[in-house]
Amino acid sequence: MTFKILVVDDESDIINLLKDYFEFNGYQVLLAANGQQALKQVEKQPDIILLDINMPDFNGLQVCAQIRNFVFCPILFLTAKVEDADKINGFRVGGDDYIVKPFSIDELGARVAAHLRRDQRQRITSKTKFTGDLVIDYTSRTVSCRNVPIQFAKKEFDIIELLSINSGQVFDKERVYEKLWGWDSEGDSSVVAEHIRRIRAKLSAASGKAYIETVWGVGYKWVG
DSSP states (O other), rough: OOEEEEOSSSSSSHHHHHHHHHHHOOOOEEEEESSSHHHHHHTTSOOOOEEEOOOOSOOOOHHHHTTTTTTTTTTTEEHHHHHHHHHHHHHHHSSSSEESSSOOOHHHHHHHHHHHHHHOOOOOOOOOOETTTTEEEEEEEEEEEETEOOOOHHHHHHHEEEEEHTTOOOOHHHHHHHHHHHHSSSSSSSHHHHHHHHHHHHHHHHOOOOOOETTTEEHHHHHH
16 A cells, blocks of 8 residues: 655755655655645645644644644654643644654654554545635535634535535536536526525635635636
């Protein structure tokens, strides 16, 4: 089995070192140089995450706190900090281990392998998208903003799922209706516009952003 490891660090030397080491040892390596990139890479469902704490703007503790309820793989913090309080904070937000820089690359590799071996518990495979302040969990069919759930009707979530999975792609209302209602349904595609109006209102009220953009004369697309 080829394990997928996500390495998050803002130091290019460390990124390159870990990429070369883990690829040589048969891992598929995903890379992120900051917290926002890490959220995007998490959508690829890594088997384990190496997460630097001391990154500017959006640090490793904040990343871990945002993803921990939706990601079930081990998270190992990389940091130069050594105080007990820092370690406690790391474990409090959901970290599984704490690797202090500078570290032995072979010891790190052994600890990663040990975590993967121990991670034989039944894990839920959850496909999740992090977009701005939103978390869309396609498995549980839920949307939350800053950990507060937003309630959507079934067809509203269906539209969110269709557009957000295909972010940036434009769908006209007839295509949305065909995919989600089917041409043999009673009614017409005008119902799509009303559903999107309600979705936008709920998203805007929760996050201040509508996320669904109208491409005039063409259709709708997900932005964010």
